[in-house]
Amino acid sequence: MELTLFVDHQCNLRCTYCYTGEKFTRAMSTDTMRRAVDLALQQPMAHLDVSFFGGEPLLHRDLVRETVAYAEHAVQALPGRQPTLRFLMNTNATLLDDDAADMMSGPRAWTVFVSLDGAREAHDRHRVHASGKGSFDDVMAGLGRLRARKIPFQLVGVISTTTAAYLGEAVRTLAPMGATKVILSANFRDEWTEESVETLRGALREAGAVWKELFRQGTALALEPLHTKILTHLKGGIPCPSRCLMGGSEFCVAPSGRIYPCAQMVGEDTADELVIGTLDTGLIPARITELQTAKDRVETICEPCAIRDRCQSHCGCRHVALSGRLGEITATLCEIESAYIDAADEVAEELFEEQCPTFIDYYYKKSWVPARGGVLTQLRRSRDD
Numbered sequence: 550m551e552l553t554l555f556v557d558h559q560c561n562l563r564c565t566y567c568y569t570g571e572k573f574t575r576a577m578s579t580d581t582m583r584r585a586v587d588l589a590l591q592q593p594m595a596h597l598d599v600s601f602f603g604g605e606p607l608l609h610r611d612l613v614r615e616t617v618a619y620a621e622h623a624v625q626a627l628p629g630r631q632p633t634l635r636f637l638m639n640t641n642a643t644l645l646d647d648d649a650a651d652m653m654s655g656p657r658a659w660t661v662f663v664s665l666d667g668a669r670e671a672h673d674r675h676r677v678h679a680s681g682k683g684s685f686d687d688v689m690a691g692l693g694r695l696r697a698r699k700i701p702f703q704l705v706g707v708i709s710t711t712t713a714a715y716l717g718e719a720v721r722t723l724a725p726m727g728a729t730k731v732i733l734s735a736n737f738r739d740e741w742t743e744e745s746v747e748t749l750r751g752a753l754r755e756a757g758a759v760w761k762e763l764f765r766q767g768t769a770l771a772l773e774p775l776h777t778k779i780l781t782h783l784k785g786g787i788p789c790p791s792r793c794l795m796g797g798s799e800f801c802v803a804p805s806g807r808i809y810p811c812a813q814m815v816g817e818d819t820a821d822e823l824v825i826g827t828l829d830t831g832l833i834p835a836r837i838t839e840l841q842t843a844k845d846r847v848e849t850i851c852e853p854c855a856i857r858d859r860c861q862s863h864c865g866c867r868h869v870a871l872s873g874r875l876g877e878i879t880a881t882l883c884e885i886e887s888a889y890i891d892a893a894d895e896v897a898e899e900l901f902e903e904q905c906p907t908f909i910d911y912y913y914k915k916s917w918v919p920a921r922g923g924v925l926t927q928l929r930r931s932r933d934d
Contacts, residue, residue: 550589550592550594550596550597550598550632550798550799551597551598551599551600551637551798551799551800552585552586552588552589552597552598552599552600552799552800552801552802553600553601553602553799553800553801553802553811553812554577554582554585554599554600554601554602554606554616554801554802555577555602555603555604555801555802555803555804555812555815555818556576556577556601556602556603556604556606556608556609556612556613556804557574557575557576557577557603557604557605557606557608557609557804558570558571558572558573558574558575558603558604558804558817558818559572559573559574559575559576559603559604559605559608560572560603560604560605560608560641561605561608561641561643561644561678561679562605562641562643562676562677562678562679562684563677563678563679564641564664564675564676564677565675565677566675566707566709566736566738566739568738568813568816568870569603569604569815569816569817570816570817571817572604573817575804575805575818576609576612576804577609577612577802577803577804578804579612579615581802581804581806581828582612582615582616582619583619584806584828585802585828586599586616586619586620586623587623588802588828588831588832589800590623590624590627590632591831594632595632595633596632596633596634596635597620597624597632597633597634597635598635598636598637599616599617599620599634599635599636599637600636600637600638600639600812601613601616601636601637601638601639601640602639602801602812603639605640605641605643605644606638606639606640607638607640607644607645607649608644610648610649610652613638613652614652617636617652617657620634620636621634621657633658634657634658635658635659635660636653636657636658636659636660637659637660637661637662638653638659638660638661638662639662639664639812640661640662640663640664640691641663641664641676641684641688642661642663642664642665642687642688642691642692642695643678643684643687643688643691644691645661645663645690645691645692645694645695646691646694647694649694650694650695650697650698650700651698653695653698653700654698654700659700659701660701660702660703660729661695661700661701661702661703662702662703662705663688663691663692663695663702663703663704663705663728664676664688664705664706664707665688665692665704665705665706665723666706666707666712666719667706667712667715667716667718667719667720667722667723668715668718668719668721668722669683669685670715671712671715671718671719672684672685672688673685674711674712675707675709675711675712676688692726692727696726696727701729702727702728702729703728703729703730703731703732704723704726704728704730704731704732705732705734706719706723706731706732706733706734707734707735707736708733708734708735708736708749709736709739710736710739710740710741710742710745710748713745713748713749713752714748714751714752715752716733716749716752716753716755716756717752717755717756717758717759719733719756720733720756720759720760720772721759724759724760724763724768724770724772728770729771730770730771730772730773730776731770731771731772731773732773732774733756733772733773733774734773734774735749735885737867737870737871737881737882737885738870738871741881741884741885746881746884746885746888749885749888750888750891750892753775753888753889753891753892754892754895756772756775756892757775757892757893757895757896760772760775760896761896761899761900761905764900764905764907764908764911765900765905765907767906767907768907769907769908769910769911774861774889774893775889775892775893775896776893778859778889778890778892778893778894779893779894779896779897779912780912781858781859782859782893782894782897783912783913785858786858786859793811793844793861793863793864793865793866795810795811795825795837795840795841795844795865797837797841799811800825800826800832801814801815802828803815803818804818805818806827806828806829807824807826807827808824808825808826808827808828808832809823809824809825810823810825810837810840810865811865811866813866813869813870814865814866814869823840823869823875824836825837825840840865840875843874843875843876844863844865844868844875844876845863845876846875846876846877847862847863847868847876847877847878848863850876850878851878854883856886856887856890859886859890860882860883860886860890861886862878862882862883862886867882897912
């Protein structure tokens, strides 16, 4: 189970592609936080992730501290077998000073997701302060503090039409930074054209070439989404928890107390279409089923597609980004997913043919188990079954 607390709509940056809408102050109260944790702990689970999101969560580190203390106390008070607990921080890292790093140091289990779009030029093109100044140097300082305290972190880079050409350079920049995973995430709200998708294809080949060299040098790094595309080939489908369950095993609480299937659907918290309950009503099963049914229309739409079993067309927040409606996608997703799969297969085929030891050990000799609380299952079965 994952509970995401959308702690505020405010942020200290003004990233040009931000999907959360207008920046305004509506901070989550302590009471709302506690009720959200209580609701999460009413669900059956073996593990609970409590994730902080925004805006910028480190604007409210006192609330973060209160949440950690309250969640730990609430878990300890549960009768019977208690779920394991982990905390996740989604941050731009520009406010990640020594105090924040100390807060996320052991013995508690933390994973920090840091937004970093690659080298300075690509990152500072979109991820800027309110003054317009780029944030690259501030992010680097925050990452240094995470490394110094050995706090696990992942790097999340947004691929936009204006920065897609720099993907090879992005991987060269991000790979040596010590992240447990590097995630390259396409901005599906951008205006992708045939030309920009072709640019992306070429850049993914360059990024793949960098990734191949890492394996050859003995470094196994999970580079998303290429990593997952290789797993879909090995597993015959997309494994949980990579698939979108629309409130089935995660939900996000906004400062207003309204509940959404995931953090990427909150926006300015002004519309009702994606709300699955409130802290007053609790989760509304009929509403969750309704949204899941709407989302799953793509299963029929995409059924004839040859790469259906390896494509994340099932992801609800992508539907909303692309078309504004669950169950509807556009050709943009098809082309980008196809580009990911082609790039991943090119890497895998070449490294398998040469029997690269690090690659073989990582994908063929490693027991792929889910994260704590997850279940490794298939989203779709192969047509050959």
